[in-house]
Amino acid sequence: MEFSIIQYSKFMTLLNMLLHNLKTLHMSLEDSIKWLGEVMAEIGPSHSQKFEECNVFDIKQANAIIDYLKISLFQHYKLYEFMFFSAREEIVIGTEQVIEVVRPAGSPFPDPLEEGISFDIYSTFIEPPPTLDTEMKGLDQEQRPEESQPETDTSDMDPLVGFTIEDVKSVLGQVTEGILMGVQTEINEKLQIQEEAFNARIEKLKKA
Template sequence: MSAKAKQSNKSADKNANDRNDAASKDNDAEKANPQWKLINHEQINTLLDLTVEQVQLQFEVILGLKNYQTCLKEAALLDYFVSGFWWAREMNYTCQQISFIMALLQLLLDNIREKQMPFVDNLNEFAKLISGTRQSPSPEVDSLLDAEQAMSITDYLKCSLFQNYQLYEFLLNRPREELLLGKKLTQGQRTSQEEDGEGPGETGLQQEKENKATEFEGFNVQDVKDVLGDLTKEMLGDLQAEFTEKLRVQEESFSTRLDPLKQPANSYTS
């Protein structure tokens, strides 16, 4: 084989290795910061210029929700994704960050719907992903989220999905017929009470409250806050430390600016 042919083969091998390295880095970045598969960044950029009503119309098509006006499950899904997108828009996140947030919302919901993942396991999945956004895939690339953004997303998911986790489990994993049957039974009980002259009354209302409390016990607001608090300390401790350090630096900066203003007052007093 001639020297020219050998050189050509080496160049081809080098180019192939470079492509493999680039593909490997892209795969690592995708695993650390997944992007929403249903729409691309260009489509997200278009949605940012729409009103919330227009965004909802677009999401009906994107999610394939044709019966959201009559189906409770579809209505909840539409509200879940539209609210998440609009919150991210109001927070002025980039298209890449919004795509990650939407992918995160999708993953957590799929964990409930397809894997029937328990609350704590899904919470751990979220914590791992949100921690991964603080790790840059390469020295040349910034991390996807800063400390404050990661904490804001944590707070949003705490108040939206995790605080109502068992409601989503009930909604996504119960057949539609069972949901309708439960609604009909409840209406039938109320009608029977009204015919007997009882009306809802205090007894009926109290029983309804007790039933709801039993159905969703173990997932009240305080429980969610406690669990998320522990995970935040364990897995997001570095984010909190970074945020605290920023506050300390800012406080020192303010103190430095205020020192010259204090001097005349001290001189006057003496």
């Protein structure tokens, strides 16, 4: 419309006041139209020469402004009311992440897969402590070389001198039976420990 600076100022003030009446004063559509008519009568065209200086819009400009408001604000008045007065749901842009850490072995929580973590972490925090049998085995292995040293210092005499074949068979039978009994006892203890460990894991899985 090639408005002047004063006309631009009046037009923007008019738009701002219409939105203010709608948002703050909760004016209805009828009240807004009446208010616009009163304001346009003041700043629009007039045949009175007394108020000629206050009139900033001619008839063509005033009609163009009214047509613009009719197809923009007044035609979508319900939409503006909904935008200003209706509560809308907040859209939260983001996602909350929950990270579970490995809990102690005594808690009702299944152990993580060994291949899913590094060996250092597994051996430090998750691997069960060595049992008493394992510690005893380590001590026996450390003591056996020391016990075998005196045997190397003995003379080259044949240790079987003075024994018959029956004596050798009897001694070998006793030694073999003792070794087999010890191995069988050790196997039974290991099986019992593994069975208790599996039962504990099954109970943890049931509780989880």
